Amino acid sequence: MITLLDYGAGNVRSVINAIEKLGETVRIVAGPEDIHSAEKLVFPGVGNFGHMMRVLRGKGYVDALTDYLRRDRPFLGICLGLQALFEKSEEAPDIDGLGIIPGIVKRFDTELSVPHIGWNGICIKQETALFNHLSGDEKFYFVHSYHVVPDDPSVVLSYTTYGEAFVSSIKTGNIMATQFHPEKSGAAGLVLFQNFIRPGAARPASIRPQAKTHLAKRIVACLDVRTNDAGDLVVTKGDRYDVREKGEVRNLGKPVELARRYYEEGADEITFLNITGFRDFPLKDLPMLEILRQTSRHVFVPLTIGGGIQDYTDPSGKTYSALEVAAEYFRSGADKISIGSDAVLIVEKYLAAGKKPGNSAIEQISSIYGNQAVVISIDPYRVYVDSPQAYAGRVFETAIPGPNGERYCWFQCTIRGGREGRPVDAVTLAKICEELGAGEILLNSIDRDGTNTGFDIELINGVAEAVSIPVIASSGVGCEAHFLEVFTQTGAEAALAAGIFHRRELSIQAVKKYLAKKVEVRSIIMR
Numbered sequence: 001m002i003t004l005l006d007y008g009a010g011n012v013r014s015v016i017n018a019i020e021k022l023g024e025t026v027r028i029v030a031g032p033e034d035i036h037s038a039e040k041l042v043f044p045g046v047g048n049f050g051h052m053m054r055v056l057r058g059k060g061y062v063d064a065l066t067d068y069l070r071r072d073r074p075f076l077g078i079c080l081g082l083q084a085l086f087e088k089s090e091e092a093p094d095i096d097g098l099g100i101i102p103g104i105v106k107r108f109d110t111e112l113s114v115p116h117i118g119w120n121g122i123c124i125k126q127e128t129a130l131f132n133h134l135s136g137d138e139k140f141y142f143v144h145s146y147h148v149v150p151d152d153p154s155v156v157l158s159y160t161t162y163g164e165a166f167v168s169s170i171k172t173g174n175i176m177a178t179q180f181h182p183e184k185s186g187a188a189g190l191v192l193f194q195n196f197i198r199p200g201a202a203r204p205a206s207i208r209p210q211a212k213t214h215l216a217k218r219i220v221a222c223l224d225v226r227t228n229d230a231g232d233l234v235v236t237k238g239d240r241y242d243v244r245e246k247g248e249v250r251n252l253g254k255p256v257e258l259a260r261r262y263y264e265e266g267a268d269e270i271t272f273l274n275i276t277g278f279r280d281f282p283l284k285d286l287p288m289l290e291i292l293r294q295t296s297r298h299v300f301v302p303l304t305i306g307g308g309i310q311d312y313t314d315p316s317g318k319t320y321s322a323l324e325v326a327a328e329y330f331r332s333g334a335d336k337i338s339i340g341s342d343a344v345l346i347v348e349k350y351l352a353a354g355k356k357p358g359n360s361a362i363e364q365i366s367s368i369y370g371n372q373a374v375v376i377s378i379d380p381y382r383v384y385v386d387s388p389q390a391y392a393g394r395v396f397e398t399a400i401p402g403p404n405g406e407r408y409c410w411f412q413c414t415i416r417g418g419r420e421g422r423p424v425d426a427v428t429l430a431k432i433c434e435e436l437g438a439g440e441i442l443l444n445s446i447d448r449d450g451t452n453t454g455f456d457i458e459l460i461n462g463v464a465e466a467v468s469i470p471v472i473a474s475s476g477v478g479c480e481a482h483f484l485e486v487f488t489q490t491g492a493e494a495a496l497a498a499g500i501f502h503r504r505e506l507s508i509q510a511v512k513k514y515l516a517k518k519v520e521v522r523s524i525i526m527r
Contacts, residue, residue: 002197003038005029005065005081007055010046010369013333014183015078017297018193032064040197041068044183045080047370049105049146050092052080062098069100069175076196077177082170083148085177091146101172103150110163113470115145115372115439118493119268119522121213122158122168122180129199130157130169130176130192138188139216139522140180141302142168143335143372145439147179161213184302184335186263216522217487218494219511220472221262221501222271225255225288225307233287235502252502256294262501263299265508266524270299271442271496273338273377274307289332296333305329306338306377310361322361323368330369337365338442340377341415344422347432351424356436366437371469374440376433379418380411380426380459381446394427394466396458411459418446426459427466434467441467442496445475450499452478455486464491472496479506480514487519 002024006012016026019042029035043065045052056062069075069085083089086097089105097105108114119139124131147166150156157176160168169178176196182189223235235252252258259270272295274288292305309326313319326337339361346360356363366374384402388395391410398409411426430441443463445456455473464471473492477483477500486495500506515521 001025001027001039003027003029003034003041005035005041005043005061007045007052007059007061009052009055009330010044010373011296011303011330011333011335012044013293013331014296014300014335015042015044018183018190018300019197021297022190022194022197024197029061032060035061035064035068038068038073040074040076042076042078042196043081043084044078044181045084046143046373047080047368048091049080049083049089049097050095051368052084053092053095053097056084066098066100069098072173072175074196075175075177077175078181078183079144079179082177082179083146085170085175086148086150089146100175101148101150101155101170102152103148105146105148107146108162108166112163113468113491113493115143115370115469116162116215117143117372117440117470118218119185119216120160120162120168120180122160123165123211123213124158125156126171127202128157128171128176129202130171130195132195132200132202133191134188137523139185140168140178140182140188141184141186142180143302144179145370145372159213162215165212183300186300189300214520215493216268216520217515218268218472219266219483219508219521220269220271220494220496221259221267221508222273222474222496222498223255223258223502224273224498225291226274233291252499255291256298258502259295259303260298262508263301266512266522267301267508268522269302269304269494270295271304271338272306274305289328292329292333302335303333304336304338304375305334306340306375309337309339309365310342321364323364326361326365326369326373330373336373336375336440338375338377339438340379343376343378343433343438344413344415344424344429346436347424347429348422350432350436351428360436362433362436362438366439371437371439374438375442375472376430376438376440377442377444378426378429378463379414379444379446381414381418381421382409383412384409391425393425394462396462398458400458411462414446427462430463430467430471434469438469440470440472442472442474443492448476451476452500454478454482455490455492455495457486457489460486460490460492470494477506480511483511484515484518487515 085100157169157171159165182192384406470493472494474496477497
């Protein structure tokens, strides 16, 4: 029996699924007494340090948790579950942590993108059973803006490099904790859970404390999901956002089956975009929620969900916040949520008022779940102009002339699946969304969608150079070389593809084999 401390923020379903896949049962903490009686305690956490500690105190868990830890009983903390062990965090300097380990939690001070998102390695410093049956070459999934700085170096279990070395796991007695997410780290993460549940003798073979690690470029499989004319949820794909062929919605497969296939092929992340126009309140969209639940039972890499995450008033007049909608998606298995059209409208309000809205979906969700949980999906197209002065926002000199020979363009944002252009450009949108609390940009291109001509390098560079958060490139991929082009010619940290994978014109294995030794990628290891 494994006891899991769920304080109500983020996706704990994947942790439960990972433990249950190993044949164990999970008991969710319902009160302090469950912490006292735990045989082994797992504490996963995501989001904001201050919010986490306020919730733990409000539920009366702090004393029980502190007592459990001071008795040196088996404990595995994950992400914020690691940071909670320390005294203070720069994320919430006026709020105390548990203080089990002397030291603080600091924000990354680097010119690299923050949050640190993606698959990175670990340099093991001391002998431990937690990493048994691992070679030391594996990569684990990280998603965080803060890292721990212990006073006592003897508690450091591993380091990871992101600009500079930071502590990626600790161990003191029976207390172990990781900054990375084993439940989202594929086969290697499942091995780590197995080692915590049933540890064997420690072996030192993979100790390499002086080595540097490298963040991998991510290959993301995207599944556009919508209801077809028969009322079934199917994976489809559009050409310049038109998903119909001969009057019928293209049906490229079942969402759960495709997601599982891509996981087994080595996808680093999977994104679901619900492109069905909601006829009912999103929380009544039970089939999509069930897709997330079923997928998270078998897929142990990050899942992103987009579509309908906004404030909503139902026919009875009851109002639900975007935060409530997002919370249900997180509980169903999502790790990140994607906001599209609503982000454009939020930015338009920001520009009109000259200040933050204060209650937008981006601000609400990031304040609780952390900015790493909020992805902004931008759907722009090129608007050609004769001069840089023709538009007040960001104008680019382009190597791709317009229909009348224009040498300049700007990238106009759209809403409603690309059907309606709005008076805001992609660079402005990305910068303001970052300021509001978004942690990642998914950058599409209506012009390139379905063309197989490659990513829009000019668009990607323009946005990636304007923000300090990671950018996912999307739209236009037609071959392996397009992935290499986007990773070597832009600042994109991830690249997304859809139809070319669905139609089996290109496999994820083929992409990674092509990229190997050219750029850093995660090797495919399935157990």
